[in-house]
Amino acid sequence: MRSAAIIVLVAAGYFAVVAPTLTWTDFSSGSENLNVATAMEIRRTGRWLVPTLQDRPRIAKPPLAAWITAALVPQSVLDALSAGDSTGCAAAYRRLMWHARWPAVVAACLTIVAAGALGWACGGGRLGVLVAVICGGNYAFLRFMRWATTDVHLTLWTTAANVFIALALLHRRRWAGWTGAGLAIALGFMSKGPVVLAQTAAPAAVFALWAWRLQRRGEARSSASTQSQRPAQKMQFVPVLVACAIFLALALPWFTAVAARFDAWQLWFREVTRAGATDLPPDNPFSYLSIFPLMLPWTVFFAGGLWMAAAAMWQRSPAAQRELAGNPNAIADSPDGRGLVFAFVFLVVPVLIMSLFRDRNERYLLPMIAPASVLAARALLDGAAQAASGSALARWGLALHWAIVAGAALALPIAGATRLTGEPWLSPAAAGALAATGAAALAAGIALSRGRPVAGVLCVTAIVMAMAQxxxxxxxxxxxxxxxxxxxxxxxxxxxxxxxxxxxxxxxxRGPLELPIYLNRTMYVLENPADLRPSTRPGVIVVAQHYRDGMPPVPADWRHLGQVQGRRHVWHAFCVPATGP
Known part of the structure; x- marks a missing residue:
C-alpha cells in the first residue's frame, strides 16, 4: 500500500508541474489540431458516431480521443469563440487550451500510475516507485504527454493492457489479467487502431513463447514434467479466448458501422501501412533509435537495463542459469528475472514491428516509455548496489547521469537567457535564479546520495526535470x-x-486546422472556384501560397482581406460577398 500511495503522489506531482503550463502554447501541433478540430466539429454538428473534419467523414482514425475531448469542452467556451468580441475570444482561447488539454494530462497521470503498476508486476513495490518517477520525468513524457493527441490516449491504454498481461504471464492471475487486457486493448484500438496490437498482443506472444521454452528446458533438466500438468495447461487458453471476445465486442462495432456506410477498407489499409497515405518520403529506418535521447536524463540507466535484459533473455549470466536450473516457474526479483525480460520484449518487439512501416515519428514511441522505464529503474537499483560494492563501471555510470542532470539544471537556464536559440527565453535574473536553484538541488542530491544513492538520484532528477520542462x-x-x-x-x-x-x-x-479551432467554424473544402454556390452569407476563402509552388489562380472578383507569413506558406484570405436572395 505504501508503494501504491507513493506512485499516486508521483502522478499528482506530474499534474501539479504540467497543468499550469497548458495555456502557454497555441494550437500549433498538427496531431493535436486534428483531434481538437474534430472534437469541435462534433459539438457543432452533433455527429458523434461518424465525426467529420472540414465537413468530410473523419474515419481514418477511430474516434475515442475526439469523443473524450468533445465531451469535456464546455459549450460556453465554444459560444465565446463564435462571438465577435476580440477580448472575450482571447479569454476563450485560453479556456479552450485548458479544457482540451487537461484530459490528456489526466491520461498522462493515469499512465504514470499504470507504469508504476507495471514496475510492481516486474519486480516489486520499490521498483514500481522508481518506474513511476522515471516514466513521468523523462524528456519524451514531458514533451509529448501534455498535448490533446490520440497518442496520449493510446499510451494510457497500451500501458494498462501491458500491466494486465504482466499479471497473467508473470503472476499467474490469468482471469483478471486477460480480461483486463482485452478491455484495455479494445480501448487502445478505439484510440488509434491496430497499432495497439503490435504494442501488446505481439510482444505478449513472443514473451509467452520465450517463457514456454524456458519452462521446457527446466523440465528437461529437472525431470519435473508430469502427465497431470497437461489439462491445466490447456485451460490456460480459456481466459485468452474470453479476452478476445471482449476485445471484439468493444473494438469492432464502430468499424463495422463505418464500413457499412463508407468504402473505408482501402483508407484503413493505407492508414495502417502508410503506403500512399502521404506524399512525404519514408523516414529513416533507424529513426526509433531516438528513444535513447527521448529517455534523457535516464539514458545511461536505460542503456544498462537493455544490456542486462538481453543477457537475462538469452541466459548468458550466472544468475539466470541458476534460476533456470533451480525453479523454472519462479518470478525472480533479480536483474536477471523474468520481469526484466518482460519489459525488454515489450519494448523491443513493438519497435521492430513499427520500424517496418514508412512513417516513424518520435511520438509513436510513447507507448514503449513504460517498459523502457522498467529497464532504467532495474539498472539504477543494480548500479547503485554495485557502486556501493566498489564497481568502477557502476560509479562511472552514476557520474555520467549526474553530469547529464547538471547540464539540464545549469546549462539550460543559461542558454535560455542568451541568443543561442534565437530570442532569449528568460531574463538574466530569472536564468540566474533557476541556475542557482538547480545547483542547490544538485548539491543536496549528491550529499543525499552518499547514504541513499537511489533516493538522491530520483529526487534531484525529478526536481531538475520539473524545472527544465x-x-x-x-x-x-x-x-x-x-x-x-x-x-x-x-x-x-x-x-x-x-x-x-x-x-x-x-x-x-488539406486546409489549415487552426482556423476552424480559433473561429469555431467548419472550414469547407473548395476544390474549384466554380463550385462556390450562391449564398445569403458572405464567404471567406483561405488560400495557401507555397513558397516553392506559388499561389493557385483566384477569380478577379475575390476581394483580398489580408495575409500572414507562415513557415512554408503565405496564407491569404479573400472575401466573396453574399450572392443569394
Whole structure:
C-alpha cells in the first residue's frame, strides 16, 4: 500500500508541474489540431458516431480521443469563440487550451500510475516507485504527454493492457489479467487502431513463447514434467479466448458501422501501412533509435537495463542459469528475472514491428516509455548496489547521469537567457535564479546520495526535470513553432467578416486546422472556384501560397482581406460577398 500511495503522489506531482503550463502554447501541433478540430466539429454538428473534419467523414482514425475531448469542452467556451468580441475570444482561447488539454494530462497521470503498476508486476513495490518517477520525468513524457493527441490516449491504454498481461504471464492471475487486457486493448484500438496490437498482443506472444521454452528446458533438466500438468495447461487458453471476445465486442462495432456506410477498407489499409497515405518520403529506418535521447536524463540507466535484459533473455549470466536450473516457474526479483525480460520484449518487439512501416515519428514511441522505464529503474537499483560494492563501471555510470542532470539544471537556464536559440527565453535574473536553484538541488542530491544513492538520484532528477520542462515550455511558447501562424489571420477574419462561411481553396492539400479551432467554424473544402454556390452569407476563402509552388489562380472578383507569413506558406484570405436572395 505504501508503494501504491507513493506512485499516486508521483502522478499528482506530474499534474501539479504540467497543468499550469497548458495555456502557454497555441494550437500549433498538427496531431493535436486534428483531434481538437474534430472534437469541435462534433459539438457543432452533433455527429458523434461518424465525426467529420472540414465537413468530410473523419474515419481514418477511430474516434475515442475526439469523443473524450468533445465531451469535456464546455459549450460556453465554444459560444465565446463564435462571438465577435476580440477580448472575450482571447479569454476563450485560453479556456479552450485548458479544457482540451487537461484530459490528456489526466491520461498522462493515469499512465504514470499504470507504469508504476507495471514496475510492481516486474519486480516489486520499490521498483514500481522508481518506474513511476522515471516514466513521468523523462524528456519524451514531458514533451509529448501534455498535448490533446490520440497518442496520449493510446499510451494510457497500451500501458494498462501491458500491466494486465504482466499479471497473467508473470503472476499467474490469468482471469483478471486477460480480461483486463482485452478491455484495455479494445480501448487502445478505439484510440488509434491496430497499432495497439503490435504494442501488446505481439510482444505478449513472443514473451509467452520465450517463457514456454524456458519452462521446457527446466523440465528437461529437472525431470519435473508430469502427465497431470497437461489439462491445466490447456485451460490456460480459456481466459485468452474470453479476452478476445471482449476485445471484439468493444473494438469492432464502430468499424463495422463505418464500413457499412463508407468504402473505408482501402483508407484503413493505407492508414495502417502508410503506403500512399502521404506524399512525404519514408523516414529513416533507424529513426526509433531516438528513444535513447527521448529517455534523457535516464539514458545511461536505460542503456544498462537493455544490456542486462538481453543477457537475462538469452541466459548468458550466472544468475539466470541458476534460476533456470533451480525453479523454472519462479518470478525472480533479480536483474536477471523474468520481469526484466518482460519489459525488454515489450519494448523491443513493438519497435521492430513499427520500424517496418514508412512513417516513424518520435511520438509513436510513447507507448514503449513504460517498459523502457522498467529497464532504467532495474539498472539504477543494480548500479547503485554495485557502486556501493566498489564497481568502477557502476560509479562511472552514476557520474555520467549526474553530469547529464547538471547540464539540464545549469546549462539550460543559461542558454535560455542568451541568443543561442534565437530570442532569449528568460531574463538574466530569472536564468540566474533557476541556475542557482538547480545547483542547490544538485548539491543536496549528491550529499543525499552518499547514504541513499537511489533516493538522491530520483529526487534531484525529478526536481531538475520539473524545472527544465518549465524553461523549455516558456521558450517553446515564444518560438515560431509554439505560436499558431494562423491565429492573426483568424482574428482578422473575425473582425472583418464575423458571420462568413469559411472555405479552404488549396488544390490537393488539406486546409489549415487552426482556423476552424480559433473561429469555431467548419472550414469547407473548395476544390474549384466554380463550385462556390450562391449564398445569403458572405464567404471567406483561405488560400495557401507555397513558397516553392506559388499561389493557385483566384477569380478577379475575390476581394483580398489580408495575409500572414507562415513557415512554408503565405496564407491569404479573400472575401466573396453574399450572392443569394
Amino acid at each position: 518549465a524553461v523549455f515550455l516558456r521558450g517553446y511558447a515564444n518560438s515560431d513553432r509554439g505560436r499558431s501562424e494562423l491565429r492573426p489571420l483568424a482574428e482578422l477574419i473575425r473582425a472583418r467578416c464575423p458571420g462568413a462561411v469559411l472555405f479552404n481553396y488549396t488544390p490537393g492539400r
